[in-house]
Every structure is written in structure tokens, then in C-alpha cells.
Amino acid sequence: MTLVIVVILLIAYVLIATELLTKVNKAAVAVFAGTVGWILYICYGTDFVMSQHPNDYFDFLSGAVPTSSVVKEYIAQNVFLKYVGRGAEIVLFLLATMTIVEILHNNGCFDFVSQLLKTRRSRRLLWALSIITFIISANLDNLTTTVMMLTVMRRVVPQLRMRLYFGAAIVLAANCGGALTVIGDPTGLFLWNMGHVTPTAYSSAMALPCLTAWLLPTWWIGRSLPETTDTEWVTMPYRGDDTRLNIWQRLLMLFVGIGGLWFIPTFHRITKLSPFLGAFCVLAVLWVVNEIFNRRLIDTDEMMQRRVPRVLQYGVIQMMLYIMGIMLAVGVVQETGAVGWLVAQLDNYVGATWVAGTLAAALSTVLDSFTSALTFFTIGKSNGLNSDYWSMIAYSTAVGGNILCVGSLSGVAFLKTENARVGWYISNVGWKAFVGAALGLAVMIVM
Numbered sequence: 001m002t003l004v005i006v007v008i009l010l011i012a013y014v015l016i017a018t019e020l021l022t023k024v025n026k027a028a029v030a031v032f033a034g035t036v037g038w039i040l041y042i043c044y045g046t047d048f049v050m051s052q053h054p055n056d057y058f059d060f061l062s063g064a065v066p067t068s069s070v071v072k073e074y075i076a077q078n079v080f081l082k083y084v085g086r087g088a089e090i091v092l093f094l095l096a097t098m099t100i101v102e103i104l105h106n107n108g109c110f111d112f113v114s115q116l117l118k119t120r121r122s123r124r125l126l127w128a129l130s131i132i133t134f135i136i137s138a139n140l141d142n143l144t145t146t147v148m149m150l151t152v153m154r155r156v157v158p159q160l161r162m163r164l165y166f167g168a169a170i171v172l173a174a175n176c177g178g179a180l181t182v183i184g185d186p187t188g189l190f191l192w193n194m195g196h197v198t199p200t201a202y203s204s205a206m207a208l209p210c211l212t213a214w215l216l217p218t219w220w221i222g223r224s225l226p227e228t229t230d231t232e233w234v235t236m237p238y239r240g241d242d243t244r245l246n247i248w249q250r251l252l253m254l255f256v257g258i259g260g261l262w263f264i265p266t267f268h269r270i271t272k273l274s275p276f277l278g279a280f281c282v283l284a285v286l287w288v289v290n291e292i293f294n295r296r297l298i299d300t301d302e303m304m305q306r307r308v309p310r311v312l313q314y315g316v317i318q319m320m321l322y323i324m325g326i327m328l329a330v331g332v333v334q335e336t337g338a339v340g341w342l343v344a345q346l347d348n349y350v351g352a353t354w355v356a357g358t359l360a361a362a363l364s365t366v367l368d369s370f371t372s373a374l375t376f377f378t379i380g381k382s383n384g385l386n387s388d389y390w391s392m393i394a395y396s397t398a399v400g401g402n403i404l405c406v407g408s409l410s411g412v413a414f415l416k417t418e419n420a421r422v423g424w425y426i427s428n429v430g431w432k433a434f435v436g437a438a439l440g441l442a443v444m445i446v447m
Helices: 002-017 026-043 045-052 054-061 068-106 111-115 122-137 142-156 160-180 186-193 199-223 247-262 264-271 275-293 310-336 338-346 353-364 369-379 388-404 409-418 422-446
Strands: none
Touching (some): 068 186, 142 409, 353 422
């Protein structure tokens, strides 16, 4: 049964990596693998529990007769819920940040982004898009940032060829910016929730490598652009769902929403509670401010006619389901003992941190970066706080997804939004991203 569960996970990995070819949603694959894996696990529950948790199981029995019903109860309470809790912490954090973005977006708090793009000079527009994306992605998850910035970019740049270059630069900035902080990417959030890293030490270790992997290919892309490009913008974008908030109200909401996210590490350090609760606190305050500012519209039809970014909602909800599914799938394989066996086999070959980082980067070029990172976190032997291993894997999987574009949710969103081809991306951007990622890895190894 262990072999069957492992094969299911491997097949899921293949389907996730080939999503663009098979047209099978990776979230559906992950949820299926996680669900079926645990069902098969509990069918042979006694064997697995006696193999992995014999002492804890005997303590749970407390002299009672071990029956199939009792062992299932033990698995449900002491094994399964552990992985549900880990996945739920990340999913709830993403749910809070997604709602924060929704409130800010519907109140026009991001309209100022379009005003920063008032230029027809291609390289200036490229850097403006990249810098804004990098900064926002460090505070929000990279998929949300990518979808939002691609939407802004499409309003400003009408020419498809230029949008491909700008969109690729947005993907690079979103992935590198998200990897910079523990709240900017599910990988960093997982490490933080598990207590493997602290926010300050993590960002310090990731800063120079991420900047290298971002700045170099972006500069390279800029050299391929013409001097000027056609742009379309107006002084103040008309919003059919406009809430009539003035500038100071929108700035205040932006400060509460984005600024509040920076307080979450302090909240966690003071209370020791899960970071998602800090995100919920920020959401609660922003929600109250939103209700106060929009009190005249609450009971009117205008509130019901607001333009809602359905693409943003759909993409992030898929990501949440995907993360929960893949964490359950990897968790059940870990509980079978297969991971422990694999660690023992690889100990002599993946002992060096940089070797593990290189393998992780290679895997994340075709497999989703979070799945690749979770795989190497599971088989890693490092247990130290702020260990080099954690930051090495987090960096390698983040930038590895930039090389082929299919290895990150942000890249897939770009390919679908702009109908871009993987071949075009590889020939025009992918090899530049590879050089930047390799140099960033070299910087991290030296550090």
C-alpha cells in the first residue's frame, strides 16, 4: 500500500508538471491525490500506525482493546489533523490577504499604480512595472500580485508584443519579490508557520540572491525593447463601481491594508499565535474602515453593481485548494515511512546544501515551486532555526519557476492571460532568467 500511495503522488506530480499539455487543473489533481492517499492510508491504518507511531498509539489506547475503529480514531485525531492544521494555516492566511486585496481593489486604492506608468519610454515603463510588482509581491502573495499587475498593464499597453515582454518582467518581479519575505510566497509562509525561520533572518538571507535573480534579467529584457511604445492612459481611470472615496480615504485604506501586513511578524513574535490570525486582525480593521467610508452605499444598488475581479478570486481560490491538496498528499506519503527511507538513501548524495538547491531549482522548472519546495523540505535533514538549507531551497524553487515559466502559478497565469507560448518565453526570457538565477545561487552559496 505504501508503494501504491507513492505512485499516486508521483503520477500527480507528472500531471501537475504537464498541466498546460493535459489541460487537467493542478488543483484538482492535488486534491484528488491528497484525498485518495489518506483513504488508502486509513484502510491499512493499523500497519502504518504500528510502524510509525507505536508508543503514541499505546498511550492513546490506555489499556483499551485495539480495534479498527480505535485505530481510525487515533489517525483522525493525532495524525491526519496535524497536516490539515499546517495546510489550513497557509490557506487561511491567503484567504485573509485575498480579501484585503479585494477590498482595496474595489475602493480604487490601486488606481494610483496606473498613474505611475505615465510614460512612453519602454525601459522606464518596464522598470516602473517591475519595481511596483516587486514591492507589492513582497507584501502579498505572488499570484495575486501578478494577476493584478497584468490587469493594470493590459490597460496601459495595447500592443501584444510589448505586453509579452512587460508581462514576463512582471512574473520575474513577482516571484523574486514574493520570495524575499515570509508573507510574499506560500513557501516562506510554510517555513515561518513551521518555526523553521524568523522573518528578519529569512529576508536577510534572501535579499541579495533575489535582487540578483530579478535585476539582471529585467535589465536584459530592457535592452531588447525599442526606445518608445504606445501607451493608453487617462488622468483618473473611470470606475463603473466607484465608491466616491477621496484621495485621503483611499490612501488610509491602503496604509491599513498593506501597512498592516508588515505588522504581522511583530504580532506573531508578541503573541506566538499563528500568522494567519494577524492577517485576520488586519482584515478586521480594514473591513471596519471600509464599512465606515462606504456607509452611504451599503444599502444601495451601487454596492451590488461593483466590478469584482473574478479572475483574481478564481485564481487564488484554486491556489488555496492546490496548497491544501498537495500538503495532504505529501503528508500521507511521509506517514507511510517512505520519506524516511528516501532520506536514508539520499543522505550520501544530497549532503551538500548547494547540491540540494540545484536539484530543487531543476525540479521547479517543470513542477510547481511550492510542491518542489515542500518535497525538499520533507526530505531535508536540517532542523536548525534559520538554517541555510531552508533559504537555499526557498530561493532555488522560486527562481527555478522563472526559467520555463510553467514552474510557477504566476507564470501559468501570465501564459493564460496573454496567450503566450512557452517556446517564445524560453527564447526571449527564460535563458536570461536562468543566468540571473544561477548568479543569485552563486551569491547565496558565497554568503
